Amino acid sequence: MDHDHGHGHHDHAGHGGHAAPATWRMAAQATLHCLTGCAIGEILGMVIGTAAGLHNGATVALSIALAFVFGYALTMRGVLKADVPLRRALKVALAADTLSIAVMEIIDNTVMVTIPGAMDAGLADLLFWGALAGSLALAFVITTPVNRWMIGRGKGHAVVHAYH
Secondary structure, rough: OOOOEEEEOOOOOOEEEEEOOOOOHHHHHHHHHHHHHHHHHHEEEEEEEEEEOOHHHHHHHHHHHHHHHHHHHHHHHHHOOOOOOOHHHHHHHHHHHHHHHHHHHHHHHHHHHHOOOOOOOOOOOHHHHHHHHHHHHHHHHHHHHHHHHHHHHHOHHHHHHHOO
């Protein structure tokens, strides 16, 4: 399948069937991009759930759903700018971000539910915001090697680079 889309031919996945070397810098940039969407959704979900007095399970579920929505939306935004049709842009976002977002969500929600009192703290409580910030920072650290591994195999954010 040709992914040229008028941007000149360049194979970001590698040459001759071999994956391009993935650097830590590439992985950190991909993780930061993914974390941006995840963090928007995660924070919004935690704030809405906490403010609405939702049960912890409902708050976590809302946060996860919104993290995926915002994570995919940010990737699709860039891909759509390359005049890629909506359906194809969605497929690219799913391929690029699903594992990265899933790992981040497992990490940050596990941290939030295991820090005593974090999920029950109010929006004005430093414990709530400290735990949330710490959970997102830890998610970044743990997800970066996952993204490096995926990029090195022509997957994850390597898929998106074909559209830049």
